[in-house]
Amino acid sequence: MGKVIAKKVCMVGPFAVGKTSLVNRFVKSIFSDKYLTTIGVKISKKQIDVNDDKIQLMIWDIEGVDVFTELKPSFLRGASGVLLVLDGTRLKSLDVAIELQRVLSQQLPGVPIIGLLNKSDLTYEWKLGDSELRELEKLGITTIMTSAKTGSNVEAAFDSLVNAMGLGPEGV
Amino acid sequence: MAILGDILEELGVVALEYHSDQTFHVLGNHRSWFSHLLEKIEPFSEGACTILQKDEFCLKFPFIENFLIDAEVSWTEPNHESIRSGLWTETTHSDDEYQLEACACWIDGQSILLIENHSNSFVQHHAVYQKARDIALLNEKLVSELNQRQRELQNEIEQRILHDASILGVAESIKGNTSAVMICQADGKVEVMNNALVDIYQIESESDLKRASLLDQWMQEAEEQYPELKNVIEKGSYWEGEFESIGSEGSSHWIRLTIGPVKESSGVVSHYVCVANDISAFRQTDTNLGGGFDITTRLPNRRHFWQHINRLIEKTLPEGKGIGLLYIDLDYFKRVNDDLGHQAGDFLLSAIASRISRGVKHSDFVAHLGGDEFAVVTMMIQDSEQLLSVANRLLESIHEPLSVDGQPITMSASIGVSMTFEEKFDSTLLVRQADLAMYTAKELGKGQSLFYESNMDYNIPHKLQREMELLEAVERNEFVLYLQPQISVCSTEKMRVEALIRWQHPEKGLLAPGEFIAIAEESGLIIPIGEWVLRSACDMGADLVSNGKPISIAVNISAKQLKHKDFYDSVVTCLETSGYPADLLELEITESCFLDDLDAVIVLIQRIRVLGVTISLDDFGTGFSSLNYLRQLPVDFLKIDQSFVQEISIDRQSQAIISFVINLAHELDIEVIAEGVETDEQLNFLIDRKVNFIQGYLFYRPMPLDDLEGCLSKIEDLCGENPALGVRTI
Numbered sequence: 001m002g003k004v005i006a007k008k009v010c011m012v013g014p015f016a017v018g019k020t021s022l023v024n025r026f027v028k029s030i031f032s033d034k035y036l037t038t039i040g041v042k043i044s045k046k047q048i049d050v051n052d053d054k055i056q057l058m059i060w061d062i063e064g065v066d067v068f069t070e071l072k073p074s075f076l077r078g079a080s081g082v083l084l085v086l087d088g089t090r091l092k093s094l095d096v097a098i099e100l101q102r103v104l105s106q107q108l109p110g111v112p113i114i115g116l117l118n119k120s121d122l123t124y125e126w127k128l129g130d131s132e133l134r135e136l137e138k139l140g141i142t143t144i145m146t147s148a149k150t151g152s153n154v155e156a157a158f159d160s161l162v163n164a165m166g167l168g169p170e171g172v
Numbered sequence: 173m174a175i176l177g178d179i180l181e182e183l184g185v186v187a188l189e190y191h192s193d194q195t196f197h198v199l200g201n202h203r204s205w206f207s208h209l210l211e212k213i214e215p216f217s218e219g220a221c222t223i224l225q226k227d228e229f230c231l232k233f234p235f236i237e238n239f240l241i242d243a244e245v246s247w248t249e250p251n252h253e254s255i256r257s258g259l260w261t262e263t264t265h266s267d268d269e270y271q272l273e274a275c276a277c278w279i280d281g282q283s284i285l286l287i288e289n290h291s292n293s294f295v296q297h298h299a300v301y302q303k304a305r306d307i308a309l310l311n312e313k314l315v316s317e318l319n320q321r322q323r324e325l326q327n328e329i330e331q332r333i334l335h336d337a338s339i340l341g342v343a344e345s346i347k348g349n350t351s352a353v354m355i356c357q358a359d360g361k362v363e364v365m366n367n368a369l370v371d372i373y374q375i376e377s378e379s380d381l382k383r384a385s386l387l388d389q390w391m392q393e394a395e396e397q398y399p400e401l402k403n404v405i406e407k408g409s410y411w412e413g414e415f416e417s418i419g420s421e422g423s424s425h426w427i428r429l430t431i432g433p434v435k436e437s438s439g440v441v442s443h444y445v446c447v448a449n450d451i452s453a454f455r456q457t458d459t460n461l462g463g464g465f466d467i468t469t470r471l472p473n474r475r476h477f478w479q480h481i482n483r484l485i486e487k488t489l490p491e492g493k494g495i496g497l498l499y500i501d502l503d504y505f506k507r508v509n510d511d512l513g514h515q516a517g518d519f520l521l522s523a524i525a526s527r528i529s530r531g532v533k534h535s536d537f538v539a540h541l542g543g544d545e546f547a548v549v550t551m552m553i554q555d556s557e558q559l560l561s562v563a564n565r566l567l568e569s570i571h572e573p574l575s576v577d578g579q580p581i582t583m584s585a586s587i588g589v590s591m592t593f594e595e596k597f598d599s600t601l602l603v604r605q606a607d608l609a610m611y612t613a614k615e616l617g618k619g620q621s622l623f624y625e626s627n628m629d630y631n632i633p634h635k636l637q638r639e640m641e642l643l644e645a646v647e648r649n650e651f652v653l654y655l656q657p658q659i660s661v662c663s664t665e666k667m668r669v670e671a672l673i674r675w676q677h678p679e680k681g682l683l684a685p686g687e688f689i690a691i692a693e694e695s696g697l698i699i700p701i702g703e704w705v706l707r708s709a710c711d712m713g714a715d716l717v718s719n720g721k722p723i724s725i726a727v728n729i730s731a732k733q734l735k736h737k738d739f740y741d742s743v744v745t746c747l748e749t750s751g752y753p754a755d756l757l758e759l760e761i762t763e764s765c766f767l768d769d770l771d772a773v774i775v776l777i778q779r780i781r782v783l784g785v786t787i788s789l790d791d792f793g794t795g796f797s798s799l800n801y802l803r804q805l806p807v808d809f810l811k812i813d814q815s816f817v818q819e820i821s822i823d824r825q826s827q828a829i830i831s832f833v834i835n836l837a838h839e840l841d842i843e844v845i846a847e848g849v850e851t852d853e854q855l856n857f858l859i860d861r862k863v864n865f866i867q868g869y870l871f872y873r874p875m876p877l878d879d880l881e882g883c884l885s886k887i888e889d890l891c892g893e894n895p896a897l898g899v900r901t902i
Contacts, residue, residue: 008234016309037305039298040259040271043234058234066308068301070475072258077238078640092312099478105600106607127316139600 004047006056008078009161012071012104013085014096015064018118021148022085023061026158031149038063041075048162055167057158065096073107081112081161084141088117089125094132101139112164115143116157121150176200184289188224189282190247192738196229196285198222205289208264235260236274236285241643243276243285245696248736252278259290281737315454319428323412325351326430326447333434333443339363352427352448358441360387372427372450373419387444390429393417408433408441414451426452469525469540477539477547481599489552494593496559498548499606500528500566503584503618505544516576524583527569532562547606553591556623563587563621571619586613587621615690639695641677642688646700650676653708654874655725657887658845658865661858667723667887668865670760671709672874673701693730702733703742710750710757712877717752721884726758726788726809731765740779747783754784758809762790770804777806788845792833802840809864810837814848817868820857827857834861 011019020038024030027044044059062075076082082104087093097115104113115136117128136143144160146153177200180187186206188196198206198221213232216223230237239257246255254277262270271294275286290297332342339355343364346353352369356362362385373386394401394415404411412430419425427448434443472480484495502524509517521544528546529538537549548566553559570585588610590602605624613622645651655669675683692698706727713725733739747754759780766773777787788809789802802810812830819826830846837844846858849868858866872883 015305035306035309037298037302039294039301040261040273041235042261042263064305066305068304074238074242075258077241090312091316095479098482099475102478102600102603103474106604109604 004054004056005167006058007080007162007165007167008058008060009081009083009158009165010060010062010076010079011083011085012062012076012100013064014087014090014093014100015066015069017064017085017087017090017093018148019064019083019085020061022083022116022118022146022154022157023059025148025151025154027059029151031151033149048158050162050167053167055162057162065100071100071103073103076104076107079108079111081114081165082108083116083157083161084113085116085118086128088119088128088145089122091127091132094128094135098135098139101136101141112161113141114157114161114164115141117143117145118148120145120152121147184292186287186289188285188287190226190243190285192741194226196224196226198224199284205270205291206287208268209262209270211265233262235262236287239274239276240285243274243283244699246276247278247283248696248699248732250735254278259294283737311454315451318449318451319412322351322428322430322447322449325349325353326432326445329353329355329445329447330432330434333445339443352450354386354446354448356387356444356446358443360385362386363443369448372417372425372448387431387446390415390417390431390446394429405431405433405444408435408439424452425450426454469522471525471529471538471540471546473539474541477537477541477549478599480537480539481549481603484549484551485596485599489593489595492554492593493552494554494591495597495602496550496553496562496589496591497602497606498550498559498563498566498621499588499590499603499610500546500548500570500585501587501610501614502544502570503586503614505583508581508583512576512579512581519576520574520581520583523574524570524585527572528566531566531569547603556589556591559589559591560621560623563589567619567621584619586610586618588613588624589621590624638688638691639697642691642695642697645675645677645688646697646704649704650678651701651704651708652676652682652876653705653712654876655712655880656867656874657872657880658726658867659871659887660865661863667721667884668726668758669723669880670726670867670874671705671712671728673705674874689730693732696732698730698732699736702730706742707746707750710746710752713756714750714752715877716881717756719881721881722753722756724756724758724786726760728760728790729765731762734761734765734773734776740776743780743785744783747785755786757784758786758788760788760790760811763792766805774804774806781806781808802836802842807842809843809845811845811847812863814868817846817848817854817858818850820854821851830858831861834863838862 011023013019015037016035020036020042021031023042023044024032027046038061040063042061044061045056046059047054047056049055060075060079062071063069065071084097084100084104086097101113104111117133120126133143142160142164144153144157146157148154180200184205187199189199190196210224213224213228226240230240235257242255242257246253254275257274259271259273262272264270269291271290273288273290275288277284277286329342329346332345333339333355336342342355343366346364346366349366350368352372353364353366354362354369355364391401391405394413398411398413398415401411401413410430410432412428414426414428417425417427428451429446429448432445433441434445436442481497489495505517505520508520512520521540525538525540525546528548532538532548532550535551539547539549541547548562550559550562567585567587570583572582574581574583588606588608590605590609592602605628608628609622609624612628613620616622652674654672654674656672658668658670660666660668673685673689675688677683689698692701706729709725709727713723716723729739736742743757743759746752747757761773761777781787786808787806788811789805789807790811791813792810810833812833816826816830820830834844843864845865845867846854846863847867849855849858849866849870851870854868855866855870872887875883
């Protein structure tokens with residue numbers, strides 16, 4: 001009989017990069033084109049099976065960072081993994097994400113962070129090139145291109161995070 | 173009270189009173205929306221009162237669980253400052269959403285958790301944020317398009333010069349362009365400029381601007397942010413960036429500039445094409461909203477700090493020159509803030525910020541990272557001595573007396589210092605090293621500066637991480653209680669032990685209190701840990717009594733624990749639940765317990781003593797050790813600190829102090845325990861001075877209950893005899 005392991009993961013990133021859309025796609029398999037900004041925090045739960053165990057992911061969708069809002073460190077407390085979300089069509093989201101990575105590594109040392117380059121369906125507007133990706137790599141962030149709209153790589157992103165948390169098929 | 177319920181209903185607030193038995197009592201009739209949320213759990217009722225178990229409440233509402241960690245700290249702190257959780261969205265089983273905010277406050281001696289329902293006002297609140305972010309998104313898009321158009325214009329002009337070779341023809345085409353354009357020769361001499369450029373610099377005639385050598389001015393202005401600019405231009409490469417530029421009348425503009433070389437067929441640069449856009453309006457928005465700067469101190473904030481330090485990564489420093497970082501944390505700032513209020517706290521922060529700024533070079537970067545933390549980034553340093561000298565200068569300057577609302581205040585700070593001489597250094601590592609050094613300086617007594625050393629990584633893992641580990645340890649019950657016998661010198665009546673906590677860490681093994689109690693104190697976890705110790709000691713004591721061994725157990729009580737409003741009740745509960753006789757329980761307090769409010773502590777101790785519990789004063793001699801306190805405090809035992817005992821053989825003053833304290837205590841009918849006794853010489857001296865009890869490795873180390881039971885008969889033999897002649901088991 002497998003056990004149920006509850007783990008907190010945080011969705012962090014600049015505003016309007018698609019954090020909530022990624023959660024909705026992953027948890028409810030839905031997507032809306034309309035941008036609805038998140039205020040504060042919303043926690044969603046999704047149970048996934050890994051080998052014989054069940055992992056209950058408590059996904060903290062945290063309000064995006066902008067001039068009004070800074071990331072509140074207490075929201076990160078106890079997180080086992082972080083998805084740092086960027087908008088591949090907005091270069092500025094890279095700058096904010098790099099700043100956030102510093103905060104995350106200070107607040108959650110040793111906790112895995114995976115960078116999601118979201119909106120990969122918008123091929124013609126894509127701005128993040130190799131040099132930008134290298135900047136993230138230098139900070140030790142593995143990146144995955146995702147699209148909440150098409151669902152591309154969304155499950156894979158969460159699976160990779162679970163793996164990096166040492167709970168995946170290779171970790172358990 | 174009915175009207176109060178209606179008021180709370182009107183405000184959309186539910187008030188819960190937190191009790192020491194880990195339950196929340198809903199005050200008044202709870203609201204329909206709250207009932208809806210509570211479908212998730214099964215509350216129970218006592219009369220008209222609805223009661224929620226904390227565990228279940230937390231399990232179903234993880235946001236509240238996270239907030240309660242901060243709430244419980246605020247409830248135990250002396251000033252009981254209210255704290256807010258920030259907004260969160262809770263979803264019911266039927267997918268209805270509520271926008272809530274929690275507030276922890278202290279009302280009439282009770283720990284209160286307010287849950288506010290903001291769902292009704294959320295629509296308007298959300299609309300404002302939505303609009304603001306839509307505009308910000310549009311703004312970002314416009315900037316991005318502007319940048320793209322600027323690059324295209326730059327390229328177009330370069331191509332026209334190359335193909336037409338007619339500067340004058342180009343001049344005519346760009347005259348009315350909204351982007352500012354300047355074309356100059358390789359030596360900077362201006363050949364063409366358009367009206368937009370004249371507008372930005374607000375000058376009367378183009379000739380003035382031509383004489384001003386604008387290219388040189390730009391290079392100087394941008395150099396601090398873009399030290400590579402000069403090299404790039406000299407090499408004939410393209411460059412773009414944003415910086416602050418000063419107009420002819422001293423007005424400041426943020427401009428976005430692109431500089432592209434035009435090369436002859438030989439490869440020699442003949443001209444530079446410079447295109448600029450005034451982006452002050454975009455920057456202004458950010459500044460007006462406080463972005464980048466701390467409101468209290470007006471210094472760059474944490475985000476700005478990281479931007480700055482990351483830009484330095486790209487900077488090429490001369491050989492042998494490095495970058496230094498000073499991480500400054502004010503000591504006891506929280507206490508000052510609590511005692512004098514936030515306004516005074518803010519004033520203090522501003523004053524310290526100003527002292528730090530004045531104490532460093534103009535070119536150094538000073539930031540207020542938040543709370544009581546500051547950072548100084550300094551360039552072109554040669555060695556650690558240079559940095560430590562700056563740090564010590566700042567320590568002195570911070571330590572100068574200040575007057576706050578007429579009260580003289582003296583502050584101190586702990587400073588961690590790190591430096592790097594590496595190109596493309598790891599900025600996170602540099603900051604972490606300074607942070608660790610600062611933390612070590614704090615641990616070693618505060619008010620000092622320390623340079624980072626590699627062993628600090630091992631000794632001082634991140635504070636938050638350690639707090640988390642400790643929190644998990646509380647939840648997983650990873651603590652064990654050891655008992656150390658106190659050998660009676662002059663009577664056989666009493667068998668005594670001191671209960672000492674150990675942490676059975678899953679990776680690091682058995683940890684002594686010195687490795688975690690300070691963090692427990694700081695994080696507020698000392699309350700649940702202290703309660704566990706008290707409960708476990710009473711349970712152990714009761715087991716011993718039931719085995720025919722009535723042994724007195726002394727339990728250490730922290731100042732925070734003693735001041736907790738439920739402390740008296742928890743002592744009573746532990747005694748009643750375990751059945752351990754009150755006259756066998758002893759509470760060890762230290763001088764720090766009564767420094768803030770001696771009268772209140774005396775009243776509390778008197779109540780506890782009425783139960784039959786005895787009190788001992790621990791670490792006597794290390795703190796203020798006022799004899800006046802000793803006279804007023806209703807204590808039964810006094811423990812001479814081991815630092816005096818250990819100096820018996822080498823320090824005549826320690827001998828004199830011990831003799832004096834024992835005599836005085838006996839005069840006041842207080843018995844004396846000497847702790848940390850390790851040698852025969854110390855033992856003989858103490859016996860000679862008629863100390864009552866001896867505790868130390870000379871006889872027994874702290875041990876688990878099972879081991880203690882195995883050697884009780886030996887201890888009994890030792891007690892009452894001259895221990896110097898007795899059997900010792902270590």
